[in-house]
Amino acid sequence: METQQNHQQQGNEDGGNKNSNFLCRQSTSRWTPTTEQIRILKDLYYNNGVRSPSAEQIQRISAKLRQYGKIEGKNVFYWFLNHKARERQKKRFTSTTPSASDVPMHHRSPAAGVWKYHQDHPFPNNLTAAGFPSSSSSSPGVLNIGPVGHPGYGSVAMEKSFRDCSISSSVDGNGSGMGQNFVWVGVDPYSSGGGCHPFLEKRKHFDYETLEDE
Amino acid sequence: METQQNHQQQGNEDGGNKNSNFLCRQSTSRWTPTTEQIRILKDLYYNNGVRSPSAEQIQRISAKLRQYGKIEGKNVFYWFLNHKARERQKKRFTSTTPSASDVPMHHRSPAAGVWKYHQDHPFPNNLTAAGFPSSSSSSPGVLNIGPVGHPGYGSVAMEKSFRDCSISSSVDGNGSGMGQNFVWVGVDPYSSGGGCHPFLEKRKHFDYETLEDE
DNA sequence: ACGATATGAATGAATG
DNA sequence: CATTCATTCATATCGT
Numbered sequence: 251m252e253t254q255q256n257h258q259q260q261g262n263e264d265g266g267n268k269n270s271n272f273l274c275r276q277s278t279s280r281w282t283p284t285t286e287q288i289r290i291l292k293d294l295y296y297n298n299g300v301r302s303p304s305a306e307q308i309q310r311i312s313a314k315l316r317q318y319g320k321i322e323g324k325n326v327f328y329w330f331l332n333h334k335a336r337e338r339q340k341k342r343f344t345s346t347t348p349s350a351s352d353v354p355m356h357h358r359s360p361a362a363g364v365w366k367y368h369q370d371h372p373f374p375n376n377l378t379a380a381g382f383p384s385s386s387s388s389s390p391g392v393l394n395i396g397p398v399g400h401p402g403y404g405s406v407a408m409e410k411s412f413r414d415c416s417i418s419s420s421v422d423g424n425g426s427g428m429g430q431n432f433v434w435v436g437v438d439p440y441s442s443g444g445g446c447h448p449f450l451e452k453r454k455h456f457d458y459e460t461l462e463d464e
Numbered sequence: 465m466e467t468q469q470n471h472q473q474q475g476n477e478d479g480g481n482k483n484s485n486f487l488c489r490q491s492t493s494r495w496t497p498t499t500e501q502i503r504i505l506k507d508l509y510y511n512n513g514v515r516s517p518s519a520e521q522i523q524r525i526s527a528k529l530r531q532y533g534k535i536e537g538k539n540v541f542y543w544f545l546n547h548k549a550r551e552r553q554k555k556r557f558t559s560t561t562p563s564a565s566d567v568p569m570h571h572r573s574p575a576a577g578v579w580k581y582h583q584d585h586p587f588p589n590n591l592t593a594a595g596f597p598s599s600s601s602s603s604p605g606v607l608n609i610g611p612v613g614h615p616g617y618g619s620v621a622m623e624k625s626f627r628d629c630s631i632s633s634s635v636d637g638n639g640s641g642m643g644q645n646f647v648w649v650g651v652d653p654y655s656s657g658g659g660c661h662p663f664l665e666k667r668k669h670f671d672y673e674t675l676e677d678e
Numbered sequence: 679a680c681g682a683t684a685t686g687a688a689t690g691a692a693t694g
Numbered sequence: 695c696a697t698t699c700a701t702t703c704a705t706a707t708c709g710t
Contacts, residue, residue, distance in 0.1 A: 280686045280705065302698070305556040312557075323557030328687060335699070336685080493701075494690050516695095542691060549696065550689085 281325040286318035291329055301334050303327075495539040500532040505543055515548050517541075 283291070294300040294311065303311060303326065312326045497505070508514040508525065517525060517540070526537045 282686090282706070304697095305553070308557050324554070325686080327557060329685090331698085332685065332687085335701090338699085496690090539690080543689095545695085546690065553696080 281321060283321070283325070283329070284319040287315045287321060290315055290318075291326070291333075295330065295333060301330060303330060495535060497535070497539070497543070498533040501529045501535060504529060504532075505540070505547075509544065509547055515544060517544060 291311075294303075300307070308323050308326045312321050312323045315321045315326065505525075508517075514521070519537075522537050522540045526535050526540045529535045529540065
């Protein structure tokens with residue numbers, strides 16, 4: 251299904267020769283991964299179990315892949331995003347086993363048998379997404395990008411105890427020191443459509459923890 | 465082929481208000497912000513530095529934006545959430561030099577790997593809010609959305625000096641014309657510098673047992 | 679060429 | 695606040 255198009259004639263370091271966007275709109279020319287890039291990405295995905303690389307990993311991956319063609323961090327990010335999503339999506343239809351397991355939305359299995367892709371490399375099932383990408387020398391393409399150790403997060407328990415009551419400390423590092431100094435003019439009280447109703451209306455559990463950012 | 469078959473008609477009384485464009489095919493799935501709504505939101509975000517509006521603010525914002533199309537409070541909430549998160553994420557991918565110690569936040573290679581800020585609308589039928597309009601040529605008559613400004617916050621956040629505070633009150637022609645200028649100055653009544661005490665019950669997770677479906 | 683498919687890009691929604 | 699999932703749009707490429 252993937253129709254492995256071997257059309258990577260753009261095998262140059264720059265496959266975006268077509269992106270001569272001068273005044274084009276947004277998607278002037280989207281990133282067209284080269285074969286090498288695809289291969290590396292797949293290797294990372296399957297052989298290393300990389301599914302959702304972190305920012306650091308994305309940077310390193312993109313840096314490495316840049317050798318084979320123009321690429322940006324977002325390309326890597328989106329690639330993994332799409333790849334994972336599509337894998338899951340297709341698997342969903344083919345494997346209709348509702349009775350066997352409930353298949354919770356979350357709690358993805360660490361590299362569950364999802365080998366359906368047109369494999370390019372023999373992937374050893376040594377991926378441990380739960381633990382860490384075992385960057386063993388099994389990969390032919392010297393793919394030692396991801397930090398073999400911990401990606402960095404995991405231990406960084408960003409507890410929400412950051413309940414900062416200070417008005418001025420509108421954390422975000424964006425330099426917006428006017429967190430609460432919000433001047434909204436023009437808000438007419440016409441909102442009497444139902445009185446003041448917290449839009450926390452009847453819905454599923456709506457986490458409002460973020461709103462108490464005062 | 466039919467990768468989408470679950471049409472969850474949210475039962476919205478509206479649903480077709482989004483047709484600000486001719487090609488809007490987005491059914492009644494998720495909120496599809498209109499151009500005006502996006503513009504206002506961005507104005508709030510950039511020109512006013514709104515990052516995480518409080519419940520009251522969300523209320524008002526959604527009330528105002530409702531003039532331009534169906535919208536709920538949670539939409540506004542999520543919008544700001546996503547916008548901020550993606551801004552940060554984007555920056556994280558592109559740069560974030562771990563070696564840099566001082567980290568001059570205002571010195572990034574613009575052409576190196578910076579994403580494009582075109583998260584506006586997928587429709588090529590607009591141009592006012594797409595990117596950096598030199599000047600808001602014509603406002604809908606309500607919110608004078610000044611120069612959207614680039615997300616280059618950090619140093620110069622809201623430099624809307626050029627744009628006079630034309631955020632006049634009269635809106636939607638409700639007829640009141642009283643000019644309810646709600647100006648949140650400084651702190652909220654419930655958020656004192658020392659003792660912040662959210663009066664609202666922010667239950668983390670509440671099972672949807674007593675909550676009637678929408 | 680055109681339609682179908684694959685896939686990059688974007689974003690709303692939700693959770694941790 | 696970070697991360698992830700789902701859905702959708704847009705476009706490149708391939709098949710016919």
